[in-house]
Amino acid sequence: MSTLPKIAWIGLGIMGSPMSENLLKAGYQVTGYTLEQEKLDRLARAGGTAAASLADAVRDADVVITMVPASPQVEAIAYGPDGILENAKEGALLIDMSSITPRTSVDLAKAAAAKGIRVLDAPVSGGEAGAVEAVLSIMVGGEQADFDSALPIFQALGKTIVLCGPHGSGQTVKAANQLIVAVNIQACAEAVVFLEKSGVDLKAALDVLNGGLAGSTVLTRKKDNFLQRDFAPGFRIDLHHKDMGIVTDAARAVGAALPVGAVVAQLVASLRAQGDGGLDHSALLRAVERLSGQQV
Amino acid sequence: MSTLPKIAWIGLGIMGSPMSENLLKAGYQVTGYTLEQEKLDRLARAGGTAAASLADAVRDADVVITMVPASPQVEAIAYGPDGILENAKEGALLIDMSSITPRTSVDLAKAAAAKGIRVLDAPVSGGEAGAVEAVLSIMVGGEQADFDSALPIFQALGKTIVLCGPHGSGQTVKAANQLIVAVNIQACAEAVVFLEKSGVDLKAALDVLNGGLAGSTVLTRKKDNFLQRDFAPGFRIDLHHKDMGIVTDAARAVGAALPVGAVVAQLVASLRAQGDGGLDHSALLRAVERLSGQQV
Numbered sequence: 001m002s003t004l005p006k007i008a009w010i011g012l013g014i015m016g017s018p019m020s021e022n023l024l025k026a027g028y029q030v031t032g033y034t035l036e037q038e039k040l041d042r043l044a045r046a047g048g049t050a051a052a053s054l055a056d057a058v059r060d061a062d063v064v065i066t067m068v069p070a071s072p073q074v075e076a077i078a079y080g081p082d083g084i085l086e087n088a089k090e091g092a093l094l095i096d097m098s099s100i101t102p103r104t105s106v107d108l109a110k111a112a113a114a115k116g117i118r119v120l121d122a123p124v125s126g127g128e129a130g131a132v133e134a135v136l137s138i139m140v141g142g143e144q145a146d147f148d149s150a151l152p153i154f155q156a157l158g159k160t161i162v163l164c165g166p167h168g169s170g171q172t173v174k175a176a177n178q179l180i181v182a183v184n185i186q187a188c189a190e191a192v193v194f195l196e197k198s199g200v201d202l203k204a205a206l207d208v209l210n211g212g213l214a215g216s217t218v219l220t221r222k223k224d225n226f227l228q229r230d231f232a233p234g235f236r237i238d239l240h241h242k243d244m245g246i247v248t249d250a251a252r253a254v255g256a257a258l259p260v261g262a263v264v265a266q267l268v269a270s271l272r273a274q275g276d277g278g279l280d281h282s283a284l285l286r287a288v289e290r291l292s293g294q295q296v
Numbered sequence: 297m298s299t300l301p302k303i304a305w306i307g308l309g310i311m312g313s314p315m316s317e318n319l320l321k322a323g324y325q326v327t328g329y330t331l332e333q334e335k336l337d338r339l340a341r342a343g344g345t346a347a348a349s350l351a352d353a354v355r356d357a358d359v360v361i362t363m364v365p366a367s368p369q370v371e372a373i374a375y376g377p378d379g380i381l382e383n384a385k386e387g388a389l390l391i392d393m394s395s396i397t398p399r400t401s402v403d404l405a406k407a408a409a410a411k412g413i414r415v416l417d418a419p420v421s422g423g424e425a426g427a428v429e430a431v432l433s434i435m436v437g438g439e440q441a442d443f444d445s446a447l448p449i450f451q452a453l454g455k456t457i458v459l460c461g462p463h464g465s466g467q468t469v470k471a472a473n474q475l476i477v478a479v480n481i482q483a484c485a486e487a488v489v490f491l492e493k494s495g496v497d498l499k500a501a502l503d504v505l506n507g508g509l510a511g512s513t514v515l516t517r518k519k520d521n522f523l524q525r526d527f528a529p530g531f532r533i534d535l536h537h538k539d540m541g542i543v544t545d546a547a548r549a550v551g552a553a554l555p556v557g558a559v560v561a562q563l564v565a566s567l568r569a570q571g572d573g574g575l576d577h578s579a580l581l582r583a584v585e586r587l588s589g590q591q592v
Binding site: 160163168172197204208216249291293 | 465
């Protein structure tokens with residue numbers, strides 16, 4: 001007889017499916033809900049239970065985990081008569097692992113507290129591969145006691161697990177992550193175009209650059225994308241566009257200036273407007289190439 | 297009796313002094329010249345020879361190495377009746393390790409060729425510590441044969457030594473290095489202000505960020521500068537201002553757009569204008585703090 005908490009998992013997409021399966025492997029009972037039958041079937045085959053409705057999924061759960069695309073989806077599943085707050089039991093812990101605006105996380109925590117439901121925001125980085133291999137970085141906002149009680153669950157999903165501060169802090173750190181990643185890609189993109197137009201051996205140059213103070217994880221992981229103009233995702237411009245919206249909104253809310261982040265947000269938006277939303281975010285190189293008169 | 301080439305070293309500043317001493321340690325004869333007697337005395341104490349003039353220093357040299365602050369100084373010592381090109385012997389190799397505009401390096405190589413003098417541009421990164429410990433990164437532009445003949449000298453000065461392309465390519469890669477470093481610092485600075493204003497535990501946040509795709513050598517080496525507002529140089533804003541001028545000029549010359557590099561160049565210039573030119577370049581954090589209404 002298991003003493004592990006019963007888990008409801010809402011949202012079984014590219015990230016949610018492998019993550020929920022990692023909980024099954026760790027011995028948890030997982031009841032899942034999403035709108036696609038095929039994803040529910042996959043969960044059932046992996047040993048989970050497919051619920052017929054959101055309310056059914058969460059009713060008996062000790063822990064409800066949500067992993068959906070953006071703030072509107074989190075609000076849609078949290079609120080209303082059929083939502084999580086109305087149907088989860090008092091004392092349940094709601095862990096939202098979606099990447100959304102910090103403000104939405106703070107509001108959700110307040111609304112949930114009124115129902116006796118505790119909340120953690122816990123967005124991740126590491127992508128599909130990190131989800132499958134259970135090596136995600138998990139950035140958490142909320143109360144220490146709730147973090148402590150959720151830690152065994154997080155440890156079945158990721159490797160670097162950090163409580164960053166009060167409600168919304170996980171989302172804030174995730175937003176900062178996306179800001180730095182986009183700007184660092186842009187730095188490389190500008191350097192690549194400058195180096196190539198100057199007639200330099202690009203591969204030799206990127207190797208020596210990555211060995212010094214200009215080195216970065218972006219340069220290490222995206223070097224081949226730059227060299228080969230291979231922009232198969234990876235992490236899509238469409239998603240980074242969403243995230244640049246989150247970080248610029250969140251920064252505006254707290255009065256933090258992002259003079260460079262704002263420019264990069266525009267370049268990401270411009271790529272999307274030109275039909276490149278499905279490409280990997282290293283395709284910021286294309287934006288710089290176009291600005292530099294190259295036909296791409 | 298030594299068969300090593302005789303070396304003239306011009307410019308014995310923070311970088312030039314320890315670098316020339318590393319050549320003495322490696323067994324080279326080094327004759328030095330600079331404008332400060334105390335630096336000449338230091339070279340003599342280390343086993344080198346102090347020349348009374350630039351012409352005297354270079355007259356018998358097989359290899360002339362220059363390490364001076366910027367393009368005007370390189371032009372001042374290279375050209376004119378008392379300069380290197382007029383006084384070095386035919387067949388000598390001139391290695392300019394200063395960080396200057398690629399255009400100046402290309403022009404110098406042409407003018408030198410007319411005198412039978414070969415040239416390499418070979419700027420470095422790694423700072424004073426890298427110079428002292430002989431672990432500099434050396435980015436070289438010029439002919440393969442000249443690179444090959446200079447390699448033993450470079451190996452006495454640095455660790456990562458790369459021929460990046462034709463004349464000027466070393467300067468181009470160094471310029472790209474300074475571009476990426478400044479932009480990556482700016483990315484961190486914007487993230488830090490955003491995180492702090494959002495009430496996040498900054499140290500925890502920077503640790504988790506550095507472990508993922510947002511990680512960089514800048515974040516690793518400058519994290520404590522950000523956390524403690526410690527802006528003791530390090531690499532001074534004044535010097536990075538010079539370098540942002542080089543990269544924006546060089547990019548303009550080849551038609552490469554630097555939409556983000558140009559903004560960061562402005563922020564560096566603004567710090568300098570506000571009297572912060574003597575601070576470490578991590579002080580870009582101050583620029584973002586001021587833009588965000590903080591009194592610093």
